[in-house]
Amino acid sequence: MDDQKKVGVFESLVRSERNGISRREFLRRGLALGLSLPAASGVIATVLGAPVRVFAQDAAATKGGQGTLVVEQSGDPVSFNPNYTIDDFGYPIAFNTHSMLVTLSQDVEVIPDIAESWETSEDGLTITFHLVQNAKWHDGTPVTSADVKWTYEKIVSTEGAPGRDNLIMLESVDTPDDYTAVFNLSSPSSQFLGFLAWYATFLLPKHLYEGTDWSTNPVNQTPIGSGPFKFVEYVAGDHITLEANPDYFGEGPYMDRIVYRIIPDAATLEQAILNDEVDVDISGLFPTDSLANVEADGRFTTVEKVYASNFYIVFNHGRDITGNIEVRRAIGEAIDRAQIVERGLSGAGTPVNTYYTPVISWANNSDATAPDYDPENSKALLDEAGYPVQADGYRFKLSFPYLAFGDAWRSIAQVIQAQLREVGIDSELVELEPSAWNARVATDDNYDITYLAGFLGPGPGALKNRYGTGGGINFWHYSNVEVDKLLDEAASEPNAEEATAKYKQVQALLAEDIASIPFSGAATTFVYRKEISGLPVPGDAAGDILGFGNFALVQRASS
Amino acid sequence: MLRYLLRQLGTMIPTFFLVMVISFMLIHLAPGDPVNRYSGQISLSPEARQALLVKYGLDQPLPVQFVTYLETLFQGDLGKSMLSGRPVIEMIGERLPATLLLTLSSSTLAFIGGNVVAVLTARRRWLDFGASLIGYVLFSMPTFWLGIILIIIFATQLDWFPTSGFTNARESYTGLAYALDVLHHLALPCLTLVLVELPGYYRVARASIGETRQEDFITTLRASGLSQGTIFRRYALKNALLPSLTLFGLSLGYALSGAALVEIVFAWPGVGRLTLDSVLKRDYPVLMGIYLVIAISVMAAILITDIVYAFIDPRIRYQS
Numbered sequence: 010m011d012d013q014k015k016v017g018v019f020e021s022l023v024r025s026e027r028n029g030i031s032r033r034e035f036l037r038r039g040l041a042l043g044l045s046l047p048a049a050s051g052v053i054a055t056v057l058g059a060p061v062r063v064f065a066q067d068a069a070a071t072k073g074g075q076g077t078l079v080v081e082q083s084g085d086p087v088s089f090n091p092n093y094t095i096d097d098f099g100y101p102i103a104f105n106t107h108s109m110l111v112t113l114s115q116d117v118e119v120i121p122d123i124a125e126s127w128e129t130s131e132d133g134l135t136i137t138f139h140l141v142q143n144a145k146w147h148d149g150t151p152v153t154s155a156d157v158k159w160t161y162e163k164i165v166s167t168e169g170a171p172g173r174d175n176l177i178m179l180e181s182v183d184t185p186d187d188y189t190a191v192f193n194l195s196s197p198s199s200q201f202l203g204f205l206a207w208y209a210t211f212l213l214p215k216h217l218y219e220g221t222d223w224s225t226n227p228v229n230q231t232p233i234g235s236g237p238f239k240f241v242e243y244v245a246g247d248h249i250t251l252e253a254n255p256d257y258f259g260e261g262p263y264m265d266r267i268v269y270r271i272i273p274d275a276a277t278l279e280q281a282i283l284n285d286e287v288d289v290d291i292s293g294l295f296p297t298d299s300l301a302n303v304e305a306d307g308r309f310t311t312v313e314k315v316y317a318s319n320f321y322i323v324f325n326h327g328r329d330i331t332g333n334i335e336v337r338r339a340i341g342e343a344i345d346r347a348q349i350v351e352r353g354l355s356g357a358g359t360p361v362n363t364y365y366t367p368v369i370s371w372a373n374n375s376d377a378t379a380p381d382y383d384p385e386n387s388k389a390l391l392d393e394a395g396y397p398v399q400a401d402g403y404r405f406k407l408s409f410p411y412l413a414f415g416d417a418w419r420s421i422a423q424v425i426q427a428q429l430r431e432v433g434i435d436s437e438l439v440e441l442e443p444s445a446w447n448a449r450v451a452t453d454d455n456y457d458i459t460y461l462a463g464f465l466g467p468g469p470g471a472l473k474n475r476y477g478t479g480g481g482i483n484f485w486h487y488s489n490v491e492v493d494k495l496l497d498e499a500a501s502e503p504n505a506e507e508a509t510a511k512y513k514q515v516q517a518l519l520a521e522d523i524a525s526i527p528f529s530g531a532a533t534t535f536v537y538r539k540e541i542s543g544l545p546v547p548g549d550a551a552g553d554i555l556g557f558g559n560f561a562l563v564q565r566a567s568s
Numbered sequence: 569m570l571r572y573l574l575r576q577l578g579t580m581i582p583t584f585f586l587v588m589v590i591s592f593m594l595i596h597l598a599p600g601d602p603v604n605r606y607s608g609q610i611s612l613s614p615e616a617r618q619a620l621l622v623k624y625g626l627d628q629p630l631p632v633q634f635v636t637y638l639e640t641l642f643q644g645d646l647g648k649s650m651l652s653g654r655p656v657i658e659m660i661g662e663r664l665p666a667t668l669l670l671t672l673s674s675s676t677l678a679f680i681g682g683n684v685v686a687v688l689t690a691r692r693r694w695l696d697f698g699a700s701l702i703g704y705v706l707f708s709m710p711t712f713w714l715g716i717i718l719i720i721i722f723a724t725q726l727d728w729f730p731t732s733g734f735t736n737a738r739e740s741y742t743g744l745a746y747a748l749d750v751l752h753h754l755a756l757p758c759l760t761l762v763l764v765e766l767p768g769y770y771r772v773a774r775a776s777i778g779e780t781r782q783e784d785f786i787t788t789l790r791a792s793g794l795s796q797g798t799i800f801r802r803y804a805l806k807n808a809l810l811p812s813l814t815l816f817g818l819s820l821g822y823a824l825s826g827a828a829l830v831e832i833v834f835a836w837p838g839v840g841r842l843t844l845d846s847v848l849k850r851d852y853p854v855l856m857g858i859y860l861v862i863a864i865s866v867m868a869a870i871l872i873t874d875i876v877y878a879f880i881d882p883r884i885r886y887q888s
Contacts, residue, residue, distance in 0.1 A: 246842065272835040281732055
């Protein structure tokens with residue numbers, strides 16, 4: 010009796026983790042934290058131009074004064090050094106304690122943070138960043154280009170640092186003066202700025218880290234950053250408290266304190282919000298089924314967040330049946346996307362049939378699509394391919410392990426299984442906890458199909474990890490030399506438009522090969538109290554000028 | 569008595585080692601490559617994998633890893649978390665106050681409550697029937713579900729208690745106000761555990777009272793003309809409470825392991841949640857540390873229960 014309940018509890022925990030998926034891969038709640046972040050069109054915009062963030066002139070006059078903001082946090086951060094390890098629960102907090110050089114807006118564009126402007130050279134080999142001149146570390150030391158040099162050289166020279174591979178073309182950083190940092194690249198990169206603005210690339214104080222082991226430095230427990238809020242305390246399992254940084258270089262902060270309450274369970278979160286114990290949930294944990302309750306209540310704003318992430322069916326290309334393109338086409342034609350969204354995702358998503366995300370529309374090749382739903386043709390294809398229906402009513406049976414990320418993930422797998430049975434394909438569902446799933450699909454190579462989701466930003470360079478030969482997520486043996494060549498060319502193409510054109514060609518090849526079957530985009534709903542404004546969420550201008558999770562502009566209207 | 573104690577202690581040392589060996593093997597038998605978890609990659613190149621294995625000391629054969637672990641253990645060091653690099657002793661230590669507060673208070677209340685109910689209903693047929701029925705219902709209730717129901721009734725509807733957490737996030741209380749705030753937050757998770765655990769104590773006490781009342785010495789007392797009430801209070805009760813005392817003693821052994829389900833529902837910052845997080849993240853040193861602490865506390869609880877027993881029950885004292 011209790012066991013069923015236990016599963017429910019574990020789900021909500023697991024769901025809130027990024028779990029063993031690639032560092033670039035945010036699964037569901039991982040999605041929830043990360044998907045929004047990243048950026049895209051900005052890559053082009055900023056390579057060409059140099060946007061400047063404008064702050065209110067009287068910024069210094071308004072620091073703090075608006076009380077405490079209580080924010081949902083669904084798990085414990087690993088540490089408060091946001092750069093040395095993957096840490097999705099530390100990531101949202103780091104936006105308030107730390108700054109980046111550049112960051113990503115809610116529309117996945119590269120926008121200024123501590124670098125107020127930048128230029129890229131003609132050949133794409135140097136990027137010059139101009140820093141704001143009034144930024145200070147929380148201990149009062151000024152933030153200078155020396156910190157920039159140390160941080161980013163440290164990232165690319167540290168094996169295992171999550172930001173390293175993405176920024177590996179960074180050779181050195183020159184510091185002609187205190188507020189100018191020149192990045193020298195070994196080759197031009199159309200994806201560099203996007204990755205610089207994304208994950209595990211926060212600016213760290215050189216004077217506290219230099220000469221120490223950055224994975225065990227005590228500063229990791231009591232962080233000193235340059236963000237809008239200062240670290241006050243962390244009570245493991247309960248809460249993290251931050252207080253307003255009066256010396257913040259930008260506008261704000263307006264709140265006196267931010268308290269992240271660690272609440273791992275979705276049902277509890279719902280009650281805590283109703284009971285006025287939590288002001289804001291932008292974690293994505295809030296249960297979709299309960300949205301009607303808070304909407305009817307009248308005290309809360311709900312806003313849908315669509316992530317730059319696709320759900321997609323993955324084939325083991327190394328096996329006879331799933332290695333056969335006609336079988337993959339037949340499976341694609343057996344998939345009814347609208348039904349998966351409705352029954353599997355409870356409506357939280359939209360059908361998607363492109364190999365990149367429609368959310369980052371400038372990079373998405375909307376002509377390169379996966380097969381459309383056509384069950385009759387699917388059966389014909391399977392007959393032709395030499396897989397007639399056997400005595401047991403099925404043509405063949407596929408092994409289908411899937412990730413134990415909660416109800417939605419289980420429902421999706423069940424809907425896919427039912428749809429495949431309609432065309433005579435049986436499958437054996439096995440729900441596996443992330444590490445066990447990882448062992449089975451990647452290490453043991455013991456599966457026919459499975460499915461994934463994940464953040465496809467900050468730019469189309471994210472395709473390489475999934476479809477490039479030997480990519481960190483490409484455990485399914487997909488390999489096409491032409492795709493590899495185009496991915497490499499696109500990544501080192503200094504001209505942004507040409508780079509994008511090449512990425513669109515890649516998507517055309519993926520569609521031709523039916524490399525996978527994308528079926529849905531992912532979405533969640535944020536819930537927060539009506540009187541709160543300035544959150545970096547859809548529909549609020551703060552999200553256009555601040556990174557995901559940055560609460561500098563959050564205000565509480567006096568009511 | 570001393571010999572008895574020494575003998576108990578003597579069996580504990582091999583038991584302790586056995587527990588450590590089994591825990592260590594079990595943790596490493598869990599499917600999945602921990603370095604995938606630590607690096608966040610689904611598939612790693614052999615070189616990258618090897619580099620990470622070396623970094624985390626996982627490239628050595630298991631027995632070597634175990635010996636290395638024991639060596640650091642005997643220097644009084646539980647090691648460091650593979651993920652955060654923080655000392656394990658610190659990570660467990662900071663969770664212990666909340667855990668002990670919850671488990672000790674609920675076990676004690678359930679123990680007292682279960683026995684009181686058993687005694688009050690023992691000689692009243694209808695009350696006994698009613699208590700048994702309610703006991704069954706509570707006993708079979710999923711902790712998780714009961715917790716949410718209590719939140720909805722007492723926090724959302726009646727507004728008597730806070731929904732979850734250890735303290736009020738909007739205030740920074742100190743001193744007495746802080747203590748009262750913690751107690752206020754403790755009420756619902758504690759009540760949940762009491763409701764789930766109480767029927768166990770009740771049933772043991774009830775069965776034991778029933779049995780004791782059938783025993784020969786009670787019949788003898790009855791024949792000597794003592795009133796039923798006096799026999800029950802003075803003679804039957806003392807003997808009947810022994811088994812539930814054992815149960816209570818053993819439950820104290822598990823006090824340090826926390827109550828994961830209740831901790832999740834009430835966002836209570838206890839050891840149970842740390843254990844679960846560490847399992848999912850395959851943070852081996854933290855898990856070993858937790859198992860070590862639990863093993864020691866369970867053995868200590870058994871020893872203390874034996875001693876207390878010997879004090880209360882002369883039969884045991886004389887036998888040894």
